Amino acid sequence: MSPAPALSTVTIGNGPVALVTDEYRVPDARGVVLLWHGGGQTRHSWKATAEHVARAGWTAVSVDTRGHGDSTWAPDGDYSMDVLVGDVVAAAQRYPSPVLIGASLGGLMSLVAVGTGRVAARGLVLVDVAPRIERDGTRRIGEFMRRHAETGFADLDEVADAVAAYNPHRPRPTSTDGLRKNVRRRDDGRWYWHWDPRMMRADADEPSRQVDVDMLRSAARRISVPTLLVRGRQSDVLSEEGVRDFLELVPHAGFVDVGGTGHMVAGDDNDAFGGAITEFLARV
Template sequence: MSQNPDFSLPSPTDTASGPRRRSVQCVGPHGLHRMSYLEWGDARNPEVLVCVHGLTRNGRDFDDLARALAPRYRVICPDVVGRGLSSWLPVKDDYQLPTYVADMITLIARLDVDTVHWVGTSMGGLIGMIIASMPDNPIRRLVLNDVGPVITAASLARIGQYVGTAPVFPGFEAAEAYIRAVSAPFGHLSDAQWRHLTESSVREVEGGWAMRYDPGIGDPFRKTPTLEDVSLWPIYDAIGCPTLLMRGAESDLLTRETADEMGQRGPRARLVEIPGVGHAPTLMDAAQIAPIRDFLLGGEAVR
């Protein structure tokens, strides 16, 4: 397997009272790799919440959500392979949804639980959708953060312009400026929140700072034509569990038309729209965390 330069480093949040950094060995089309993850809360708690990040992000994105829900859940925040502290794949074409889905099934088996709740942002939501659409799947409640069964060509083109192309930044301030620029659709964040996102997104290398993901994750992405929208309605329609849909009101990846249709078919997702935000809500503040907490811990989803 291709070794992430940072794989052996401890998480800066590893403390006696904070999350625990662990890893699980997975198998892909071209061999073995390790997926790193953070575990919050009581390791003996049978109630498990899996939180999976977006395309170029990592499990640290869910620090605030995990901290809020750890009293009720064993919260698991993986770094999808090629990101964060997980291994890098030697064959870049393996950075595809089937690989990610297989890894998550291996992770759930490692956790030794039969069922989980799931929060997925963008790519993490697509992984959750695919798993939740399968017969006898373990997902009992599903939160899709700004993603659905239609991925717009415009959003794919925008993401393709920056994924895997970031330079080495001469200083941390330059890295933060880049994160603020490419993540502008996240909406208004405090300076402390931008700093957290930057600290978890970059690593120090010779000559400066680099993104904490394998640049190769962009290779298969750019090979996919983006001339038209991608439709995954048969997958969505097969989902049977209660589903909550979070949407940035200005999102270019999940249109309001698609969100409305998601409320009328398949699991008939309940929609919560976040004003002043594009793709995607960061789930870093109380106003965005509250509807997720209420949905996960409440009764059946509002239809």
């Protein structure tokens, strides 16, 4: 077991955009794991996973994707997959040969970065996402993200109610303090999601902006590094059919189905997810 990591905030530049990260550095690390969250989340969603990774002897770096958290909003409003993958490339230049772990949108970014050869990764973990995802699930994400984007919330209790309605299988938190990392209070006194509303379009069901599925499948076929697909068993985004399709595209990939979890696998069961990740890292 490695000693407690040294936690620091590190900023990675990519043109006009500054990507804010939390770096959990351990001495004599086996390597670096770059953690990419899903659309509408922040780097803080990886805190427990990053600590698992650090205890296993790896330096973990959780990144706020552009337009999210403390990272810069895209000056031109461009959140296309090509631009987002460019941010993965910028991070990998600072941390060469990383293991990439990506959830949802972050998983698609990681898949494309590795499958197109733009990042020479040591390993890849996709969390509840694959080239084939379910329309109803992504539509529900889009509706949730758009519902309060312009109007905001009167207080943090309203934020907690909205999150609880979206994730009914997860207990509503007794304290709303943790939600302060996901919203910002503006001059009008209302609380708004931390992400750039321009990331969503009226014709998009989720923030990947309807990435070309054929491109995703082509990228997946070219993945040769050790790969793990993790699914939340109650997920309405990644189905069993989507898993089978991915395993046909990437025959050497491993697969873990985490019971009692939905699309937000890591947040639903940090211990089970962290255990699956550390087992994978032991083989990389």
